[in-house]
Each structure stands twice: as C-alpha cells, then as structure tokens.
C-alpha cells in the first residue's frame with residue numbers, strides 16, 4: 001500500500017477505485033477521524049488547505065494604471081506643449097497635478113481593496129470534521145489528508161474526498177466537469193478507468209452538494225486537489241461595477257467629449273474675436289476643459305460605495321456584490337424567514353403531548369438539568385408513550401450535546417439540541433440509548449418534505465423506524481397512535497387540537513412517529529416511511545428577537561413592507577407575527593393555498609398577505625416575481641440549497657451567515673453575519689445613506705467644476721482679463737475640489753433617513769431639485785468670482801493679486817458650500833451641521849493650510865504666480881462664503897414652503913404601511 005505522505009502529492013492516485021477501507025488504511029485514518037495531534041502534525045507537513053492567492057497587480061503597475069486615462073493624456077500633452085514653448089512653470093505645475101491626482105487615485109483604490117479583503121476573511125467557509133471521534137466545525141483551511149468530513153445539501157466540498165458513505169447524494173460538478181446535471185454519488189468503488197465526472201465515489205473540492213448527505217475521507221488538499229488550479233472559489237467577494245457607476249462613467253465619457261469640443265470652440269472665439277495671446281488662451285482653455293470634466297466623480301463614488309460596504313459589515317451585513325449597496329437603499333419590501341432571523345432560534349421544548357396526557361418541561365436554556373411535570377407543575381415520571389416519544393426525539397436527531405466541567409458544548413440544529421436537553425431532563429441517557437439502537441440509515445430533513453426519518457437496529461435482529469417532522473405531515477403517514485395499552489386508531493381531532501393550541505401560543509410544533517420493521521433492512525427508502533404509529537407532539541418556544549421588533553417598527557416608518565415567509569405552521573407564524581408587530585391581524589396564506597392561486601392573481605394576493613406559512617422554496621420564487629411585477633424592489637432572505645433561485649431573483653438576495661448553506665451564500669448578494677433581521681434594516685439604512693452621499697458628491701462636483709468654468713467663459717465673453725491662470729484653475733480643480741469632495745464619501749446618515757419613503761428604483765439620480773441646485777449654485781459661483789475680480793481691479797490691485805483673490809474666493813465658497821451640501825434634505829444650520837465630521841474637519845483644515853501656502857509662501861507664489869492677499873480683501877472673501885451659505889439656506893426654506901420639489905417635503909404618515917406601498921415605476925431586476 002502507498003504511504004500517506006506520498007499520496008497527497010499524487011493527484012492521479014486511483015482513490016476512486018479502492019474500497020473505503022483501503023483508502024482509510026492508506027491514510028492511516030479511521031471512521032473516528034484523526035487525533036488532534038496527528039492532524040496538527042499533518043497540517044505542518046502538508047500545509048494549509050488553501051489555494052495560492054491569485055496574481056495580484058504589483059503596486060507599481062497599479063500606480064501606472066492611474067495614468068491610463070484620456071484626461072491624463074490630455075494633460076500630459078498640454079504639459080509637453082507648454083515645456084516646448086518654454087513655459088516651464090506651467091509645465092511643472094501640470095505635471096505635479098497629474099502626479100498628485102494619480103497618487104490620490106492609487107491610495108483610494110488601495111483602501112477599497114483593503115475593505116474587500118477584510119470581508120473575504122469574514123466569509124471564509126467552515127467544514128464539519130470528525131476528530132478524536134467528535135464532530136467539530138473548523139475553518140476549511142485546517143483540513144488535512146486523512147480527515148473525515150461530513151457533508152450535507154448546500155455544502156461546498158472543502159477538499160477532494162473519497163466517500164465513505166453517501167445517502168441520496170447528488171453533487172453539482174459543473175464547475176469542474178461542465179456537466180450541468182448533478183452527479184449521483186455512491187460509496188462503492190468506481191472503475192479504475194472512469195473519467196473524472198464518472199468517479200462516483202469521489203467528491204471534488206469546490207463542487208456543491210445539491211442533495212443528500214455523506215461522509216468522506218480527505219485525499220487531497222489545497223493546490224493538490226483537482227480544482228487546485230481554479231483560484232476564485234473560496235468565499236469570493238466580487239468587486240464589480242454597479243449600474244450607477246456605469247451610468248456615471250458613461251456620463252463622464254460623454255461629458256469629456258463635450259468639454260473638449262466646447263474648449264476648442266472657446267479657443268477659436270478667444271483668438272479670433274477677443275485678441276487673447278494664443279498661448280495664454282490655449283493654456284487656459286486646456287485647464288478649463290480639465291476642470292469641466294468630472295474626473296474625480298467615479299473615484300469618489302467608488303470610495304463612497306466601499307465605505308458603505310465597510311459600514312454595512314460593521315453592522316453584520318456583508319456585501320458580496322457591490323450593486324447591492326445601491327439596491328438596498330431602494331428596497332421597498334423585505335421578505336424574511338422566521339426562525340433565527342425574526343426569532344432568536346433559541347429553542348426550548350416546553351410541552352409534550354401524548355395520547356395519555358400533557359407534560360411540561362422545566363429547565364434553563366439547553367442545559368440537561370431540569371424536570372418533567374404535569375400541567376399543575378408537579379414532578380412526574382413519563383408514561384410509556386411519553387418515553388417512546390422522547391426515545392424517537394433522541395434517536396431521530398443529528399445534534400450533539402456535551403457537558404464537561406459544567407461547560408455546555410452543542411453542535412447541530414437548535415431544535416434538535418433542545419430535544420436532547422429535553423431527553424436528559426426526562427432522565428434518558430443519550431449515549432446508552434444510541435449504542436443500544438445503532439442507526440443503520442436515514443432520510444435527512446429537507447424543507448421540501450418537512451420530516452426526517454432514521455432506521456435503527458434492535459437487539460432481536462429486527463429494526464425500528466423513527467420519524468419526526470411537521471406534525472400534519474407526520475400525521476398523514478399514521479393510521480394509529482400509541483396508548484398506554486398498546487396502539488389504537490388515530491384520533492386526528494385530538495392531535496389537531498393539540499397542534500392548534502400550541503401553534504396559537506406561538507409554539508413551534510414537531511410530531512413524532514415510529515414503526516417496527518419485522519426484518520432487518522439496512523436501507524431506508526421514502527416508500528418505507530408509511531403505516532406509522534403516532535407518538536405525540538412537542539411544542540417549542542422560540543421568542544421573537546427584541547431587535548427585530550424595533551427594526552420592524554423602523555421599516556414601517558421608512559415605508560418598507562415586511563413579509564414573513566416561513567416553513568412553519570400557519571398558527572405559529574401568525575402568533576409570532578403579532579408578537580413582532582408585523583400587523584395587528586396579519587393576513588396569512590399557506591403554501592397549499594398559494595398553489596391554487598393563478599399567476600395572474602398572485603401579485604394582488606402577495607401584496608395583501610403579511611405571512612406566508614408552510615411554504616417551500618419554490619413558493620419564494622413565485623412570491624418574489626409577483627411582488628416585482630408590481631415594481632417593488634424586493635429583498636429576500638434564504639438559507640437552504642433550494643433557496644438559491646429566489647435569492648438570485650430578488651433584487652437583494654440575503655443569505656444567513658450561520659445557518660445558511662454555502663449554496664445560499666454564493667447565490668446571495670448580501671450575507672448576514674448574525675442571521676438577524678435587524679441587520680437587514682441596518683443595511684437598508686446604510687444603503688440609503690450611501691445613495692444620499694453619492695447624490696451629495698454629484699451635487700458638489702458638478703456646480704463647483706461648472707461654476708469655475710462658467711466664470712472663465714463669462715470673463716472671456718465680456719472681454720475681461722482672465723480671472724485665473726491655467727495653473728491656478730488646475731490647483732482649484734484637482735487639489736481643492738477633490739479633497740473637499742472626498743469628505744462627502746464619509747458623511748454619516750442625515751437625520752430622518754429612515755422616515756422617508758423608499759426611493760423609486762427608476763428615479764433618476766439628478767432629480768428636478770438637484771438640477772435646479774446645480775444651476776443655482778453654479779450661477780452664484782460665477783457672480784462671486786466675476787464680482788471679486790472686477791472689485792479687485794477697480795481698487796487698483798494688480799492683476800496677479802486679483803487672480804490670487806479669485807482663487808481664494810473659490811476656495812472659501814467651496815468650503816461654505818461643503819457645509820451646505822451635507823444636508824440636502826434638511827437645514828444645514830445646526831450645532832451638528834456646524835461641528836462637521838472628522839472627515840470634513842480634516843479636509844477643510846488640509847485645504848485651508850494648502851491655500852495659505854498657495855497665497856503666502858514664496859515658492860508657491862513663484863510656481864502659481866500668486867501674491868499675498870491683504871486683510872480687508874481677505875475678510876470680504878470670507879464674507880462671500882458666508883453670504884453663499886445664507887442664500888442657500890434661505891433658498892432651501894423658501895422652496896420647501898413653495899412646495900415645488902417633492903423631495904424637500906416632509907414624508908406622509910405611514911401607518912397605512914402594513915400593506916405594500918408599491919406604486920412605483922419598473923425596477924431594475926437583476927435576474
């Protein structure tokens with residue numbers, strides 16, 4: 001037999017053709033898994049189970065890439081021309097500006113990348129592994145050859161595995177073999193000559209378990225796995241562009257062409273009709289064209305998005321696809337599942353109902369300490385039917401609960417852990433009972449069929465079947481029930497009563513059944529699960545999350561409808577919906593009822609209903625489509641492998657970080673690190689802020705660039721001397737404006753972001769108010785610049801001083817306008833508004849320092865041909881800024897009073913928001 005040390009180095013090894021025993025032997029492993037020490041030494045020997053990082057662009061290349069842009073070419077050409085004509089100062093200023101611009105771009109890009117790398121680490125997947133005979137959940141990177149890995153539907157296979165056990169296992173290997181139909185997996189050896197896709201006894205790293213369960217031994221990790229050469233698999237976070245960024249880039253390109261054409265026309269006009277020295281005119285026109293082009297816009301917007309991503313991550317919503325940041329802000333309906341998202345998923349078995357009576361369970365959390373009482377609270381022993389029920393709860397169960405030195409370690413589905421705690425409180429010893437009735441086979445739980453079944457060997461050579469699941473599902477497989485005297489015909493009305501009363505108290509209910517199998521079969525098929533004897537039901541409490549109650553109230557005020565889509569029973573779901581404040585009398589519709597609704601009627605039904613109960617993943621897809629057909633922007637949560645289609649269809653697909661499968665996480669745009677509904681609402685809040693900030697960046701960039709350019713054009717048209725030199729224009733545009741504008745990317749939410757209606761997905765970025773604002777501000781800039789220029793010259797100051805004053809005026813106007821633009825929706829004059837943010841204060845201080853140097857240091861005076869500005873003139877310039885701010889505030893107040901622009905109006909009352917506010921235009925669906 002080959003030695004394990006050489007095996008991992010040999011990807012061509014024929015593990016698929018060997019028996020599982022042979023493979024285990026070869027790897028010196030066993031079905032109990034490796035020991036912790038052995039695994040640690042193997043980890044040192046073989047290295048971590050990870051792929052080498054993809055080729056990163058070197059910092060030099062990244063820096064060089066900043067120069068690859070039409071505007072920079074244009075500037076470089078202008079610098080070359082200036083140098084050729086002997087204007088060395090202009091040439092050096094342009095070069096300096098180009099370099100500073102590239103450095104800013106380089107740093108910005110680096111920051112965005114850092115944020116994404118940090119998110120990649122958060123998304124790192126984990127694997128369930130057996131070590132020392134115990135199940136552990138560990139980072140995929142720690143797997144070593146010989147480890148025993150447990151797989152279930154929705155998992156990404158973490159390394160190349162030889163399967164030791166496969167139950168109904170289908171694996172989607174499209175990523176490796178291109179085959180779109182999931183491959184069936186078996187534990188028997190495959191033919192030695194089988195091609196990769198036919199090696200049914202293997203599960204390949206990176207492929208996706210589509211159905212079933214299995215166990216396998218790791219035969220190759222990291223680079224040595226078959227997928228070793230594909231690097232983009234593990235927890236990828238995509239850095240793609242967003243629709244908005246694409247729109248802005250396209251706008252930028254069109255605008256560049258327009259500016260160049262306008263510049264050429266202006267040059268022609270200046271030389272032919274206005275007698276300007278042609279070189280001066282050329283340099284100014286070049287600078288003007290540069291200042292008109294909003295070259296920093298895409299960069300600042302990318303930063304705004306990246307900051308949004310980081311803020312969302314700090315609020316537990318991890319964005320995998322960047323467009324989600326924008327879409328989240330426009331969300332009008334959130335469809336959330338219940339268990340664990342709206343509720344705490346801290347299950348506690350409370351009631352136990354058998355044919356012979358009802359019991360209560362007392363105890364704290366998941367601890368095994370507690371007792372069983374009758375309904376009056378007196379401690380009692382369970383009757384025989386009760387003991388049988390608890391035995392089923394214990395055996396038909398994949399969870400584990402260990403108590404050591406008063407420490408509780410649990411692993412598995414919380415409801416199943418709660419059942420183990422319940423069994424312990426009833427005095428039943430899990431390990432003993434499990435070894436008395438070892439499990440032979442199982443049908444794993446699946447949201448589709450809503451039950452789980454296990455087959456167990458008995459001492460006498462026969463077997464028994466245990467089933468637990470949604471009670472009505474389990475009841476439908478039973479004709480009898482267990483009683484003190486044996487069995488009796490099923491009393492369906494009695495059980496329905498028990499289920500209804502537990503459900504209406506908000507309890508989650510599970511039904512249990514069993515059957516003796518006369519002869520020992522080793523395989524369990526779906527057809528075997530019938531003719532069962534009903535044992536009884538257990539009611540669990542799973543209280544609503546307090547944060548969810550608050551978040552739902554926030555959604556109401558933000559005009560966002562919340563719908564609960566759950567696999568749980570209608571009565572339970574309704575009771576929880578009421579406790580959460582979703583609606584006073586929520587309209588409920590079940591999956592079975594949905595099946596009878598025609599597609600054409602579904603939008604109405606979906607819009608009215610608040611709770612969708614006993615739904616399966618296919619229902620979710622129909623519901624999303626129906627809501628979208630009315631123009632709603634839908635965020636949808638999911639966790640199972642079958643949720644992937646609806647997550648992809650939703651405008652924002654949201655997967656659960658803890659209980660979600662890898663399949664769901666990969667289909668989703670957002671992953672919730674804490675599975676909590678409140679985090680979705682927090683992300684919507686951040687999404688709205690990001691969108692606001694993008695609008696602010698635009699409302700900042702266009703009028704500041706435009707006002708400056710327009711002032712020069714007006715001066716030229718009037719035949720005045722030029723109010724600024726080319727180098728000065730570049731200074732204002734590429735140093736002052738960009739530094740100040742960047743501060744807007746860091747803006748915190750404006751007050752009342754969550755008391756506005758969701759924006760229409762189809763609403764243009766430049767609303768009528770924004771267009772007005774841009775024009776108005778540009779006009780005020782022109783008046784101030786031309787006014788200061790004329791005033792300075794009339795006071796007898798020389799041209800260079802007048803120009804320095806104009807640049808200082810622009811600087812002051814920009815600083816004051818920054819304080820105004822920070823509050824697009826409300827007044828800017830408030831303590832909060834005047835205090836600014838650290839980003840605003842840093843940007844303003846940097847700009848003031850730079851501007852003082854520009855005006856008063858000799859070397860800058862030489863470079864930019866500036867002169868010191870006298871005190872009185874300085875004060876007048878400051879006054880201009882203050883006047884601008886006051887005018888803009890008065891304008892905002894006046895416009896609000898006149899009611900010309902909707903977006904300045906306070907929001908209408910939203911208490912009628914329980915039903916959907918979908919009266920909006922077509923949204924942009926990502927499907």
Ligand code: ATP
Nearest residue numbers: 337338339445447450451452468469470566567568
């Ligand atoms: P939500 O969809 O809001 O998370 P849910 O957890 O109740 O709600 P599913 O996980 O689809 O939804 O479960 C549907 C039903 O299947 C449950 O109400 C329960 O009756 C049953 N069920 C859930 N988990 C198990 C399990 N491990 N074994 C057997 N039955 C289960």
